[in-house]
Amino acid sequence: MxxxxxxxxxxxxxxxxxxxxxxxxxxxxxxxxxxxxxxxxxxxxxxxxxxxxxxxxxxxxxxxxREPVAYIIGEQEFWSLSFLVTPDVLIPRPETEHVVEAALELNKSGFVENGPMLDLGTGSGILAICLALEMPDRQVVAVDRSRPALLVAAANAKRHGVSSRVNFVNSCWLEAFRPGPIFSVVVTNPPYVAQTSMAALEPEVRVFEPALALDGGFHGVREIEIICRDLDQILKAGGWFFMEIGFDQEEYVLELFRKMSGYDNVRVIRDYAGLPRVLQARKTATVKKHG
Ligand SMILES: C[S@@+](CC[C@H](N)C(=O)[O-])C[C@H]1O[C@@H](n2cnc3c(N)ncnc32)[C@H](O)[C@@H]1O
Incomplete structure (x- = not known):
């Protein structure tokens, strides 16, 4: 035909x-x-x-x-590279490239200290793998609560030749980590969709993508709050944090960081559509917990 x-x-x-x-x-x-x-x-x-x-x-x-093309063909492009995807992982979105870009920009300017990097909620592994490829002298730890997602991420690390520098950990955020400020960079694209918005998502997302990758609790910030609360335990003084956020979460995350002492250079980077997309912050010192 x-x-x-x-x-x-x-x-x-x-x-x-x-x-x-x-x-x-x-x-x-x-x-x-x-x-x-x-x-x-x-x-x-x-x-x-x-x-x-x-x-x-x-x-x-x-x-x-309404099954997404990426699940049908089993791959998706991100950062000009092809990544394996299955229904166990979120399909990489172009907006998430701003997280990689923000970290690389600071690294090129010499503002990022030596030391390992951490990707929280790695999914298909895109952030951990792109950072490992772009910063070949670094080790990366990639965390996910989903074991099936980690298998996909590990296959992608092998595909892109960085298996020896990206280590995968099955953990609910930082539960598997002993507190100790060792990471110079922490990146995350956490689940940030408000429960009230889940029903309005396109069927491609709502029916086919993993709820664990999307559901951010009632207001969409449940997981963001947990990550930010525990960040101080593992981020080095002088270390950088980059987190993808929803277009309507800028004020919330800026206020969150205003309330947490010990961070400077706090700003929200916009995407190509002009929408708030990535929160960036630098840890100035280890925050003393009182009480
Ligand atoms: C929005 S997806 C991001 C995936 C990938 N980093 C990306 O940008 O395409 C969020 C990821 O966080 C993981 N996740 C959700 N809750 C988690 C938790 N409590 N601990 C660790 N990972 C979690 C999900 O399994 C999912 O892979």
Missing amino acids: NIKKIYQQAVERLLAAGVADAAIDVGFLLSHLLKCSRAELFVADRYLSPGLVEQFGKFLARRMA
């Missing part, structure tokens, strides 16, 4: 199923099947074999049921 015909029919079917980016998605599915780039799809008068037509039909049915 001619690829142009298949393409057009598939786009129409996805649009009818309520998929907004139908043309882009069909391009991804076809190029995955044909093992070519999306740009190459239409350069020759390509035909799909009956076997590939059948496989494409199965892919299309899954997408029409």
